[in-house]
Amino acid sequence: MSAQPDSIRTPEALDVAAVRREFPLLQTTVHGKPLVYLDSAASAQKPQVVIDAERDVYERYYSNIHRGVHQLSVLATDAYERARARVQHFLGAREAREILFVRGATEAINLVAQTYGRRNVGAGDEVLITGLEHHSNIVPWQMLCEEKGATLKVAPIDDAGVVDMAAFEGLLGPRTRIVSVSHVSNALGTINPVERMTERAHAAGAVIVIDGAQAAPHLAIDVERIGCDFYAFSGHKVYGPSGVGALYGRAALLEAMPPWQGGGDMISSVTFEKSTWAELPHKFEAGTPNVAGTIALAVAIEWLEGLGLEAVAAHEDELLAYGTELLSAIPGLRLVGTAPDKAGVLSFVLDGVHPHDIGTILDYEGVAIRTGHHCAQPVMDRYGIPATARASLACFNTREDLDALARGIGKVQEMFK
Amino acid sequence: MNDLRELYQEVILDHSRNPRHFREMPEANRHADGHNPLCGDRVTVYLHLAGDVIEDVSFKGAGCSISTASASMMADALRGKSVDEVRALFDRFHDLVTSDPSHAADQLDASSELGKLAVFSGVCEFPMRVKCASLPWHTMKAALEGAARASTE
Ligand SMILES: Cc1ncc(COP(=O)(O)O)c(C=O)c1O
DSSP states (O other): OOOOOGGGOOTTOOOHHHHHHTOGGGGOEETTEEOEEOBTTTOOOOOHHHHHHHHHIIIIIOOOSSSOOSHHHHHHHHHHHHHHHHHHHHHTOSOGGGEEEESSHHHHHHHHIIIIIHHHOOTTOEEEEETTOOGGGTHHHHHHHHHHTOEEEEEOBOTTSOBOHHHHHHHOOTTEEEEEEESBOTTTOBBOOHHHHHHHHHHTTOEEEEEOTTTTTTSOOOHHHHTOSEEEEEGGGGTSOTTOEEEEEOHHHHHHSOOSSOSTTSEEEEOSSOEEEOOTTGGGOOSOOOHHHHHHHHHHHHHHHHHOHHHHHHHHHHHHHHHHHHHHTSTTEEESOOOSSBOSEEEEEETTBOHHHHHHHHHHTTEEOEEEOTTOHHHHHHHTOSOEEEEEOOTTOOHHHHHHHHHHHHHHHHHTO | OHHHHHHSOHHHHHHHHSOTTBSOOTTOSEEEEEEETTTTEEEEEEEEEETTEEEEEEEEEEOOHHHHHHHHHHHHHHTTOBHHHHHHHHHHHHHHHHSOTTOHHHHHHHHHTTGGGGGGGGGGGOGGGHHHHHHHHHHHHHHHTTOSEEEOO
């Protein structure tokens, strides 16, 4: 997260003013103040091209997919499958059939737990996660472990919010069947060393699932380089629509896995005696999906790649460094989560002021942040706090946004002094 | 800042900084835990009931300024009241913080009988904060009715 001085910026540096103009919502006001949106870790705003893409589907070629011989169905199916190829390249997967469309990261993780997990985890086995997981990477494993009589192990984090790798490795053992870790923590911003974790998990004979919900908007992802078995992300956090996301799974594993939901599209033949399953990826895509949303997700990814993933990351790193310095200078403010390797998140608490009050007062200044436990109660417990205030960064944020945040915090402190 | 001051009235800020009746009560004969899962606020309300009368009220917990001040002022207001009076007050307070802000008349109606508690009238303008103000009251009601737990969900 090193700040880049202006002098060594490449010509491709992000034109943030131009990026901002693409977002209709960023032109609006809240309580009479220009909107300062610092809540993209919860969900990102959408550029016009994504909004237009979804409408375009409905206006020009919407139909169900994989089902008709008519022209519209051919067009819609074709666009849907091109979206799959786009996601494949975004994640660096070898084959398009390794990409399954789902509702989002939550559904992706549940899919792995309910199929691979139920088939491969038994009594006395273990699932390993870390102390900085989102509830959606805790609860599906708890449900699985409870059903199977397996044990959920948790690798602890240190005060900075970094996973204790010695403990992580110590918790891997001959009974570890699945390791599931976030690539980037939503509550603290910590980037996990997923390549090393993957190597360790594989050495112990376990598969590894990576929850990339917070990584996808910030980091260039390459599942082949990481070497992971599964990778999950949500469309709405990468400037795409809500309710659609993807799961990458290694083809050999997906082929051996039983289907999850049964229904249309996922079968090759059905009789009342027995049904046989369709080929990948359709085996895992029962029912009519979010056709327009999936196509718009691919447009969002294309748009993000068009900005340049490296330019976006450099811009956000620079903002993170700026924001870290700015907030650290505020008396009575404590940053929660200070890992050396971080992306996109400034979580903090203020002496004598509950995060909920910070959120309400900032909202009056037009500054949207998230307050609460961020679906990561165990992280809050680790720090002995009920909640934090969290400002999170996106490609469209600026130093002025962070200045507005700091000024707003000043008003909070004035109110509560 | 004007609207914000309607929420964060001086009295509310004062009670949140220096909550009254903020202690455990070993001699309580009723108590309940309240939790707002959305923001993590937790409050335990203790009641000492003598016959039909609330002799003493106290609370512990960690919450935002609105829930802390609400608990503190609730405890002030409930001491010495009968169970029936407390129930009526609960309904009034509930109406006050959940009323439609465009119906100022309803609010006035409710606030006239609430005394000091009327400072919470600004809360109804902040839908995300209604549960903060009402959590201690729901918890108190749960304690009164012998339930162990209250939640805003
Ligand atoms: C790290 C992480 N994992 C998983 C999720 C769940 O994503 P979704 O709600 O889109 O399924 C989130 C979203 O909040 C997240 O931040």
